[in-house]
Amino acid sequence: MSAPLKRETYLLSRVDLPDSHRLAVYKANGGYAALEKVLTGGHTPAQVIQLVKDSGLRGRGGAGFSTGLKWSFMPDPAKDPRPRYLAVNADESEPGTCKDRVLMEKDPHGLVEGILVACYAMRVKTAYVYVRGEYRQSYERVEAAIAEARAAGLVGQKILGTDFACEIWMHKGAGAYICGEETGLMESLEGKRGHPRPKPPFPAGFGLWGQPTTVNNVETLSNVPFIVLRGAAWFQSLGTPKSPGNVLIGISGHVERPGVYELPLGIRARTVLEECASGVWKGRSLKAWLPGGSSTGFLPAAKIDVAMDHDSIKEAGSMLGTAAMVMLDETACTVRAMQVIARFYDHESCGQCSQCREGTQWLHQIFARLERGQGRREDIELLSSLANGMAPGKTICALSDAAAIPTHAVVKHFRDELEEHVRLGRCPLASPHDVSDWVAEEAHA
Amino acid sequence: MTKITIDGREVEVDPKKPLIAACHEHASNVPMYCYHPGLSPVGSCRICQVEVKQGETPPRVVVACRTPVAEGMLVNTEAPKAHEARRQCLEFLLKNHPLDCPICDKAGECDLQDYAFMEGQGEGRSVEPRRKLEKRKSLGDVIVLDQERCILCSRCVRFFEEVTEKPQLTVAGLGARSTIETFADRPLEGNYQGNVADICPVGALTLKPFRFQARVWNLDKFASTCGECSRGCSITVEVLRRSEVKRLRPRPNPAVNQWWMCDHGRFSFPRFNTGPRLAGSLIRGTDGLEPIELEDALDEAADLVRAHGKPLLVVSPWLTQEEASAARELGGEGLFLSPAPSPLKDDFLHTGDPCPNRRGLSELGFAPVAPGEALERMRRAKLVFLVGERAAELCGIEALSTLPAWLRLVVFDTHPLASPAACVEIGVPDSCERTGTWINVDGHAGMLSIARSAPPGVAPLVRTLAELQRRAQGALAR
Numbered sequence: 001m002s003a004p005l006k007r008e009t010y011l012l013s014r015v016d017l018p019d020s021h022r023l024a025v026y027k028a029n030g031g032y033a034a035l036e037k038v039l040t041g042g043h044t045p046a047q048v049i050q051l052v053k054d055s056g057l058r059g060r061g062g063a064g065f066s067t068g069l070k071w072s073f074m075p076d077p078a079k080d081p082r083p084r085y086l087a088v089n090a091d092e093s094e095p096g097t098c099k100d101r102v103l104m105e106k107d108p109h110g111l112v113e114g115i116l117v118a119c120y121a122m123r124v125k126t127a128y129v130y131v132r133g134e135y136r137q138s139y140e141r142v143e144a145a146i147a148e149a150r151a152a153g154l155v156g157q158k159i160l161g162t163d164f165a166c167e168i169w170m171h172k173g174a175g176a177y178i179c180g181e182e183t184g185l186m187e188s189l190e191g192k193r194g195h196p197r198p199k200p201p202f203p204a205g206f207g208l209w210g211q212p213t214t215v216n217n218v219e220t221l222s223n224v225p226f227i228v229l230r231g232a233a234w235f236q237s238l239g240t241p242k243s244p245g246n247v248l249i250g251i252s253g254h255v256e257r258p259g260v261y262e263l264p265l266g267i268r269a270r271t272v273l274e275e276c277a278s279g280v281w282k283g284r285s286l287k288a289w290l291p292g293g294s295s296t297g298f299l300p301a302a303k304i305d306v307a308m309d310h311d312s313i314k315e316a317g318s319m320l321g322t323a324a325m326v327m328l329d330e331t332a333c334t335v336r337a338m339q340v341i342a343r344f345y346d347h348e349s350c351g352q353c354s355q356c357r358e359g360t361q362w363l364h365q366i367f368a369r370l371e372r373g374q375g376r377r378e379d380i381e382l383l384s385s386l387a388n389g390m391a392p393g394k395t396i397c398a399l400s401d402a403a404a405i406p407t408h409a410v411v412k413h414f415r416d417e418l419e420e421h422v423r424l425g426r427c428p429l430a431s432p433h434d435v436s437d438w439v440a441e442e443a444h445a
Numbered sequence: 446m447t448k449i450t451i452d453g454r455e456v457e458v459d460p461k462k463p464l465i466a467a468c469h470e471h472a473s474n475v476p477m478y479c480y481h482p483g484l485s486p487v488g489s490c491r492i493c494q495v496e497v498k499q500g501e502t503p504p505r506v507v508v509a510c511r512t513p514v515a516e517g518m519l520v521n522t523e524a525p526k527a528h529e530a531r532r533q534c535l536e537f538l539l540k541n542h543p544l545d546c547p548i549c550d551k552a553g554e555c556d557l558q559d560y561a562f563m564e565g566q567g568e569g570r571s572v573e574p575r576r577k578l579e580k581r582k583s584l585g586d587v588i589v590l591d592q593e594r595c596i597l598c599s600r601c602v603r604f605f606e607e608v609t610e611k612p613q614l615t616v617a618g619l620g621a622r623s624t625i626e627t628f629a630d631r632p633l634e635g636n637y638q639g640n641v642a643d644i645c646p647v648g649a650l651t652l653k654p655f656r657f658q659a660r661v662w663n664l665d666k667f668a669s670t671c672g673e674c675s676r677g678c679s680i681t682v683e684v685l686r687r688s689e690v691k692r693l694r695p696r697p698n699p700a701v702n703q704w705w706m707c708d709h710g711r712f713s714f715p716r717f718n719t720g721p722r723l724a725g726s727l728i729r730g731t732d733g734l735e736p737i738e739l740e741d742a743l744d745e746a747a748d749l750v751r752a753h754g755k756p757l758l759v760v761s762p763w764l765t766q767e768e769a770s771a772a773r774e775l776g777g778e779g780l781f782l783s784p785a786p787s788p789l790k791d792d793f794l795h796t797g798d799p800c801p802n803r804r805g806l807s808e809l810g811f812a813p814v815a816p817g818e819a820l821e822r823m824r825r826a827k828l829v830f831l832v833g834e835r836a837a838e839l840c841g842i843e844a845l846s847t848l849p850a851w852l853r854l855v856v857f858d859t860h861p862l863a864s865p866a867a868c869v870e871i872g873v874p875d876s877c878e879r880t881g882t883w884i885n886v887d888g889h890a891g892m893l894s895i896a897r898s899a900p901p902g903v904a905p906l907v908r909t910l911a912e913l914q915r916r917a918q919g920a921l922a923r
């Protein structure tokens with residue numbers, strides 16, 4: 001890396017203030033200035049979309065798609081007068097990810113303002129915030145923020161005395177990971193089972209109740225007021241040219257100081273680990289790590305110098321995902337870790353597509369068998385072969401891919417460890433105490 | 446119409462239908478489980494993967510049921526990548542399948558079996574225990590569910606949602622723990638439950654009356670028409686060893702019944718299997734009814750015409766156009782028995798009118814008459830020909846025996862009368878033993894075909910009536 005990245009905190013700039021979730025504190029710290037700027041400053045909706053496009057903001061929900069481009073897919077209301085919606089994806093449930101929670105609990109007005117600006121840009125009059133069911137405090141804080149904003153004339157009719165009207169409704173998820181998939185989320189909002197829809201049609205043409213809809217992540221929307229206030233050039237000055245801006249990196253696992261840290265995209269993973277998280281815990285060394293949540297696949301310790309941006313991590317053979325780093329120290333077994341991950345996808349597959357429904361279960365069974373010491377030599381090839389049958393793009397949504405990617409990764413980077421499990425007929429790192437735990441766990445699964 | 450190329454052949458296809466429909470129309474055998482032409486495509490089973498090339502982009506493997514056709518699209522259903530994707534999909538579908546084909550009623554007409562044979566790898570790689578679920582869950586009077594065989598294609602769920610518009614089934618649970626269930630374990634209701642067993646691509650939903658009755662490869666199948674109401678659904682009559690009717694199933698006909706039929710019609714077949722049949726002819730002698738050659742029975746009937754003049758014709762509503770025209774030649778007044786409307790009438794298929802050929806018979810000059818009124822009319826006649834399948838049954842066998850002694854009654858029926866009322870009884874074939882046409886409520890012609898031979902000594906009714914007409918010609922001309 002040539003020049004050191006510019007460090008500046010904005011997303012989390014307010015979270016440590018007392019009562020940061022209250023409107024008064026938010027306003028005192030520059031809150032709702034962006035909304036005022038677009039509503040009364042003569043910005044047309046098209047200009048706001050262009051601004052977000054120019055900023056290069058990429059969605060923070062995992063896929064990293066250009067937010068401005070996504071917004072521009074919404075049809076022109078003059079040609080398509082149907083009602084239109086914004087669905088805010090706050091169903092954060094990827095194992096390892098806990099960044100949206102910080103924003104919703106500590107800075108809910110930032111999200112509300114982001115929603116309002118997005119609705120103005122896309123000429124949406126109704127937004128839904130789909131909050132993960134387990135996030136009770138997030139739900140309560142955002143709900144209270146909306147109520148405060150409504151009382152202050154910031155949500156509802158005639159916002160800030162202009163003709164702009166926007167309602168924001170809350171919805172609580174019921175504990176299914178699949179409802180965080182954008183079409184599964186829309187089905188769930190409609191009151192149906194959260195089964196992802198085949199695409200096409202895409203949400204911008206046929207979304208909630210068949211109407212034009214955009215689905216955005218909480219962190220993505222929380223970036224928007226800052227872009228409006230400080231401009232696209234400022235945003236571009238942070239991060240890398242292709243992945244500008246700051247990102248909330250949640251680091252967890254075997255580290256001294258786990259937490260959510262705001263850092264520019266493109267920061268070296270080692271810097272996050274060593275500076276923010278104070279390194280691997282108990283003086284141990286790093287063995288493997290997930291760069292962006294359970295579905296991104298383990299990278300070996302050797303790749304810790306990779307830059308945390310979309311393209312660099314892709315080059316390193318993984319994905320930025322939600323930038324949720326999970327670190328495993330030298331005492332951890334990657335087979336055991338994969339068993340846990342595979343179990344999660346087995347449990348959360350919606351069951352529509354054959355490959356995913358049967359494949360996630362099968363992967364889980366194989367990893368569990370390997371970890372129990374009942375693996376066969378051919379299981380390793382079988383894992384690759386099954387993962388090839390499940391992805392890429394072979395199913396309605398990406399959950400199947402999310403189970404296949406870490407499987408490929410562990411076969412690629414930790415093949416020796418898999419083979420050792422087969423050769424020894426047991427987990428080389430497990431204590432007998434652990435084994436009894438897994439037997440109980442398996443019985444539960 | 447949109448021009449696309451399927452397996453090297455340029456064809457014109459309907460742009461409103463998904464790619465899989467175009468493939469099937471043009472004889473490409475793309476497998477399918479969740480897709481059914483009568484239901485909305487959901488694209489969940491993923492078996493219908495084909496390779497598609499559009500423009501300059503490299504070819505992609507897509508599911509044909511959720512891919513719209515586009516001008517100039519190049520479709521390769523036989524691409525190695527498509528075959529590989531389908532093989533992989535089948536391996537997943539078979540991972541938890543119980544493979545109990547030897548005891549499965551679906552074996553022989555099972556899509557899982559057929560496509561596994563076509564595309565599968567022949568050997569399982571799973572050593573994991575298979576799912577243990579309910580093997581024989583009763584879903585009411587008609588359907589039994591085997592959850593272990595189910596591949597969760599959701600056709601049955603969509604059938605009730607989209608076709609009958611009364612949702613009754615759902616997929617419950619997540620992922621590999623999903624099962625098909627009814628709400629609160631309630632039994633299925635309605636007159637269309639049997640269809641879900643037809644559309645089930647595997648042996649998960651089976652018909653109670655057909656369970657363990659026959660191996661489907663022993664059934665001979667004949668295209669025919671259902672006679673239980675004036676809809677005249679196109680059906681297949683399935684006969685075991687050319688004798689016993691084992692099953693009636695709907696045959697796709699977009700003009701009449703699409704892909705469906707009602708349970709009332711579906712389960713009407715036991716009457717074709719009940720005996721004893723009237724094999725040959727009977728005449729009333731000194732010791733009651735005695736067997737007689739058909740020729741002699743016809744002579745006797747002709748003598749009656751000569752003695753009493755033109756007969757009153759009371760015919761069965763199951764008479765075909767051909768038979769009714771032949772009966773018409775006998776002259777005299779023509780009535781057809783029209784029983785009370787059925788309470789099963791609905792706004793889907795069942796018309797509530799039990800006369801499958803009402804429209805045809807009316808066009809030929811037969812007047813509808815309720816069985817009670819028919820009996821009144823018969824009391825006033827000297828000679829009555831009661832013609833066709835179940836005509837006597839509709840009048841009531843007991844009621845027929847109360848007819849005045851001077852009335853001469855000639856019965857043409859499939860079964861002998863239980864009590865003596867007729868001078869002559871002549872055996873006729875039932876609906877599975879004859880060809881002919883019924884005209885349904887909308888004017889569509891439904892064909893009957895011969896699924897098995899009539900009992901010995903029974904000639905086609907058309908020929909019997911023509912012979913009778915020839916013998917009585919002189920008398921009828923008067």
